[in-house]
Amino acid sequence: MSIQMLMPSKQPQVPFVDLGAQYRTIEGEIGEATSRVIQQSDFILGREVSLFEEEFAAFCEAKYAIGVDSGTSALELALRAYDIGPGDEVITAANSFIASALAISHAGARPILVDVDPSTYTVDVSAIEKAITPRTKAVIPVHLYGHPAHMNPIRELADKHGLVIIEDACQAHGTRYKGRRAGSLGHAAAFSFYPGKNLGAYGDGGIVVTNDRGIARRLEMLRNYGQKEKYQHLFRGYNRRLDTLQAAVLRVKLRYLEKWNAARRWNAVLYHKFLDGCGLLLPGEAPGAESVWHLYVIRAEQRDALKEHLISRGISASIHYPIPIHVQPAYLDLGYKKGDFPVTESCAHQVLSLPMYAEISQDQIEYVAKTIRNFLSDRKDNRLVSKTLAKGPSASA
Ligand SMILES: *Cc1c(COP(=O)(O)O)cnc(C)c1O
Numbered sequence: 286m287s288i289q290m291l292m293p294s295k296q297p298q299v300p301f302v303d304l305g306a307q308y309r310t311i312e313g314e315i316g317e318a319t320s321r322v323i324q325q326s327d328f329i330l331g332r333e334v335s336l337f338e339e340e341f342a343a344f345c346e347a348k349y350a351i352g353v354d355s356g357t358s359a360l361e362l363a364l365r366a367y368d369i370g371p372g373d374e375v376i377t378a379a380n381s382f383i384a385s386a387l388a389i390s391h392a393g394a395r396p397i398l399v400d401v402d403p404s405t406y407t408v409d410v411s412a413i414e415k416a417i418t419p420r421t422k423a424v425i426p427v428h429l430y431g432h433p434a435h436m437n438p439i440r441e442l443a444d445k446h447g448l449v450i451i452e453d454a455c456q457a458h459g460t461r462y463k464g465r466r467a468g469s470l471g472h473a474a475a476f477s478f479y480p481g482k483n484l485g486a487y488g489d490g491g492i493v494v495t496n497d498r499g500i501a502r503r504l505e506m507l508r509n510y511g512q513k514e515k516y517q518h519l520f521r522g523y524n525r526r527l528d529t530l531q532a533a534v535l536r537v538k539l540r541y542l543e544k545w546n547a548a549r550r551w552n553a554v555l556y557h558k559f560l561d562g563c564g565l566l567l568p569g570e571a572p573g574a575e576s577v578w579h580l581y582v583i584r585a586e587q588r589d590a591l592k593e594h595l596i597s598r599g600i601s602a603s604i605h606y607p608i609p610i611h612v613q614p615a616y617l618d619l620g621y622k623k624g625d626f627p628v629t630e631s632c633a634h635q636v637l638s639l640p641m642y643a644e645i646s647q648d649q650i651e652y653v654a655k656t657i658r659n660f661l662s663d664r665k666d667n668r669l670v671s672k673t674l675a676k677g678p679s680a681s682a
Contacts, residue, residue, distance in 0.1 A: 374397045431579035473493055590664075
């Protein structure tokens, strides 16, 4: 017997994301755009790539965008474009996806991890300051879950110490900080087009955004064998290009991104409305921050039991991230130990990402909230994380 048959039929199933639902709204346009590329056999650095780069740079209110093969590549190549490598240290958040650190390692530099601020889960600026040494060359603030990092104080620190800022905007397509878009808040910014991101390709993809013309030119060569003109190689570059087919898909989707992000913002408002006062810590927005709600992340002391409760009722909840970077086997050699980053570690035990995507319905959100409330009322005896963050999502979506 399938799980579906065990469920009362009127309960909605709630997937974590629903890329099929999104595809059905743009199927015709995707078909046209991809068949055009195939008919023209314009597969590598084709016209759609340069058009998408122009359009994405404009979306970010920045000058240049260079398409690459993933968000991880975007971070690594941005570091390389600034000549950051062996002997250098780059500071980033311990509470992130591992790619933020991997990109630093792959560029040959040493990742220096720091803890995050407990209200936004983005990097703690005072911790950055303490981690700066004469070897520090750059900082990678991560706009985690779609919420911007505290960029003004980070910029002040970076200016004072001569550091390069590379935004990890892989979860933050369209995020604003004090009115300005992610992508123009540092020296360069890396975005991912992994399918589940707010702007996702039908495969891997990424892009670097910058206002620096010289860095943009270097990145164009870095991603394409270090080539300036055909068969003339100025340095040992890579093959890390964004596929024309993916660029064609992304051009179609970019036209909907504002609308999809507004829907996510509205969905965050609904979650807040239906969960407010339930006793769990709900996500909010810091003053001046406009999140694009890549993820809607709550905190609960009984997180694992709550997750099981939701999954058994047809709701896909997920954990971002269950094992912090500093205790991953891949990074044991950095010498960190359990206890080094208390906020990050408590997040790893308590965070739970609820289903979030533009097409999720109000009924589905209400069902998720109701299922959480049922779980909580069964466990009144348990102590729960019981504060609401500074300010709920603003309803201005
Ligand atoms: C997705 C992601 C990346 C890596 O992007 P890929 O395209 O998967 O390589 C890097 N940093 C963060 C914060 C991400 O969420």
